[in-house]
Amino acid sequence: MNNSLTWGSLLRETTQALKAGGVPAPRRAALWLLGDVLGCDQAHLIAYPKRAATPEQAEALSALLDRRLQREPMQYILGYADFFGLRLRVTPAVLIPRPETEQVVEAALAMLADHARPRVLDIGTGSGCIALALKHERPDAEVFACDVSEAALAVARENAEAHHLAVSFLQADVLAPGFPGHASGSFDLVISNPPYVAADEAAELESDVRDYEPHLALFSGDDPLVFYKAIAGHAPALLASGGLLVFETHAEYAGAVCDLLAEAGFLDVQVKRDLAGHPRIVIARRGRVDL
Numbered sequence: 001m002n003n004s005l006t007w008g009s010l011l012r013e014t015t016q017a018l019k020a021g022g023v024p025a026p027r028r029a030a031l032w033l034l035g036d037v038l039g040c041d042q043a044h045l046i047a048y049p050k051r052a053a054t055p056e057q058a059e060a061l062s063a064l065l066d067r068r069l070q071r072e073p074m075q076y077i078l079g080y081a082d083f084f085g086l087r088l089r090v091t092p093a094v095l096i097p098r099p100e101t102e103q104v105v106e107a108a109l110a111m112l113a114d115h116a117r118p119r120v121l122d123i124g125t126g127s128g129c130i131a132l133a134l135k136h137e138r139p140d141a142e143v144f145a146c147d148v149s150e151a152a153l154a155v156a157r158e159n160a161e162a163h164h165l166a167v168s169f170l171q172a173d174v175l176a177p178g179f180p181g182h183a184s185g186s187f188d189l190v191i192s193n194p195p196y197v198a199a200d201e202a203a204e205l206e207s208d209v210r211d212y213e214p215h216l217a218l219f220s221g222d223d224p225l226v227f228y229k230a231i232a233g234h235a236p237a238l239l240a241s242g243g244l245l246v247f248e249t250h251a252e253y254a255g256a257v258c259d260l261l262a263e264a265g266f267l268d269v270q271v272k273r274d275l276a277g278h279p280r281i282v283i284a285r286r287g288r289v290d291l
Contacts, residue, residue, distance in 0.1 A: 005058055008049025010034055014065055021069045029068060036078050037061045071207045084133035088159045093151035095217045097129040100274045101193055104248045105133045107272060107281050108191050111244050112138065118188040120144065121238060123174050123231060126217055128156030128167065130191055135165045144183060148173045149216055175230050180237035190238055193248035194227035195220045224250060228257050232264045239286040247282040254279035 011027075011034050018026035031042045037060045038045060038053070067077050075081040075096045081088055083097040084105055090096055108130075112118050117140045122131040125145035135143045145167055147153050153169050160167045172182035174194070197218050202210055209218070220226050228247060231238075235245065245266065249257050254271045261269045266284035274280035 005053040007051045033064045073208050083129045088127050094127040094155050108246045120189045121187045123192040124194045126152050128159045131167050132165050143167045146170045146172045180234050186240040189244045191246040196250040198224045241288050243286045245284045251278035257282045
């Protein structure tokens, strides 16, 4: 950083450093970092480029810049991510919520449109983004969220408290045979964005993801369908008669997830594409159970 400490000079120098370091969207990243240091929105920052900055602000910006040049994700650096209108705290204990997952929430909300006071279970909640978005949009819903990671659940609980959203959290491993015993009653909707990246795909991931996001939430091991199989197997004990199932999937395995659900007896199995055109969301319905 040079001695001309203005908002504009800091923005320019940070953008140049990020560009030289090969960081994607360097100006956008610079705006995020500088806006965080200055405590102002990006429009305000751009509107007043000649406003003076302090040496302390320049030093704080330099520290954040170093982290981004090491490819640490922006959301971890800033400590938050925006999802479905909610600002959520994120840490390296949880996956960073992504726009594709917002479409998963949209699909679930559409399916629940005719359900009054639905009971919902979010499996593998991470930051709580899906569960909290559903509760925020459907205050009448009774929402439960589980994760195997207590560290992730701590983040999710903090987000629920910050937004005054009454979601029940529980620690449980969906791969365990006794998983359904952790959730009381039957649900109108089970929704999940489970780990679905096969171990042999690790080398193909961007370093931002591979080196920083939690492997527990990313990787499925040798079988990319293992979590989908487990949830489908638990479905008779989890879903009410006619209950709904919504999955986020790996684009390459959406068809395979549809096939395993059809084989498990689910009805109306469909795959929906995300905004990039990739098959991403699988929805299905449990058949009616005659009593």
